[in-house]
Amino acid sequence: MKKVALITGAGQGIGEAIAKRLHHDGFAVALVGRTLDKVEAVAKEIQNDHGDAIAIQADVAERDEVFAAVQKAYDHFGDFNVMVNNAGVAPTTPIFEVTPEVLAEAERINVGGTVWGIQAAATMFKKLGHSGKIINASSQAGMTGNPNLTVYGSTKFAIRGITETTAKELADDGITVNAFCPGIVVTPMMNDIAQQVADKAGKPFEWGMEQFAKDIALKRLSQPEDVAGCVSYLAGPDSNYMTGQSLLIDGGMVFN
Numbered sequence: 332m333k334k335v336a337l338i339t340g341a342g343q344g345i346g347e348a349i350a351k352r353l354h355h356d357g358f359a360v361a362l363v364g365r366t367l368d369k370v371e372a373v374a375k376e377i378q379n380d381h382g383d384a385i386a387i388q389a390d391v392a393e394r395d396e397v398f399a400a401v402q403k404a405y406d407h408f409g410d411f412n413v414m415v416n417n418a419g420v421a422p423t424t425p426i427f428e429v430t431p432e433v434l435a436e437a438e439r440i441n442v443g444g445t446v447w448g449i450q451a452a453a454t455m456f457k458k459l460g461h462s463g464k465i466i467n468a469s470s471q472a473g474m475t476g477n478p479n480l481t482v483y484g485s486t487k488f489a490i491r492g493i494t495e496t497t498a499k500e501l502a503d504d505g506i507t508v509n510a511f512c513p514g515i516v517v518t519p520m521m522n523d524i525a526q527q528v529a530d531k532a533g534k535p536f537e538w539g540m541e542q543f544a545k546d547i548a549l550k551r552l553s554q555p556e557d558v559a560g561c562v563s564y565l566a567g568p569d570s571n572y573m574t575g576q577s578l579l580i581d582g583g584m585v586f587n
């Protein structure tokens with residue numbers, strides 16, 4: 332029987348690439364989105380490639396919806412093995428523009444969504460009486476400070492902390508918890524960030540992207556598939572003896 336992976340935010344960008352990569356790795360995949368249209372389209376592509384995929388609607392900030400999504404994945408496929416807490420939002424907020432609303436929303440989705448995803452997946456693994464893997468989306472912005480990303484960066488630093496903490500809590504149940512930390516990935520999120528930073532400075536989009544891209548040692552932006560390849564490793568057996576870790580996939584940006 333195929334192993335089952337659930338990926339949140341799988342309708343576009345990194346989540347879509349992870350879903351397709353895990354399908355190619357032999358997983359049945361449950362694709363979760365805040366609305367159904369995009370995840371249904373990606374699920375259809377995977378089904379047309381002889382894959383097992385379902386689309387599930389859930390807002391990851393809502394605990395009950397995340398638990399229901401995991402239950403639906405299990406009910407449909409008959410097992411549950413890997414949870415990828417990928418969904419996230421990225422407000423661009425210079426420090427003087429941070430409001431309680433912006434802070435609360437990013438916390439609800441990025442931090443809340445990760446906590447509920449870990450709870451729901453670990454509850455299911457324990458119920459099924461077997462091990463499991465939980466993989467959380469942090470960022471290079473969760474490893475070093477990025478100007479204008481105060482709120483976003485705080486959630487991504489938090490996700491690394493949650494990863495380390497829950498890895499220790501859940502190890503006795505045979506559950507591993509790791510994080511991936513992409514650098515600058517060409518997705519709708521990153522294009523939005525670059526545009527907003529450029530708009531605030533009265534500069535063109537290319538200038539906005541350059542603010543993030545100029546320190547990449549490998550001298551190219553990354554594609555969602557670069558990230559998906561590393562998540563494939565975290566979801567597969569070669570990472571079985573690894574837990575509580577944050578895998579940096581930034582082309583040599585943060586520490587060069």
Ligand SMILES: NC(=O)C1=CN([C@@H]2O[C@H](COP(=O)(O)OP(=O)(O)OC[C@H]3O[C@@H](n4cnc5c(N)ncnc54)[C@H](O)[C@@H]3O)[C@@H](O)[C@H]2O)C=CC1
Nearest residue numbers: 340344345365390391418419468470513515516518519520
């Ligand atoms: N693009 C980049 O350069 C980087 C992205 N990341 C992280 O990788 C993850 C994926 O990012 P991208 O693919 O670039 O973003 P994206 O914005 O292109 O895709 C994110 C997906 O998550 C969904 N989503 C957002 N809030 C949700 C909610 N409450 N419930 C369910 N789904 C929700 C969105 O609808 C969207 O489909 C995010 O956690 C992001 O913070 C980390 C480092 C760099």
Ligand SMILES: CC(=O)C(C)=O
Nearest residue numbers: 421470471472514543
């Ligand atoms: C979006 C993001 O995580 C960046 C710029 O690191």
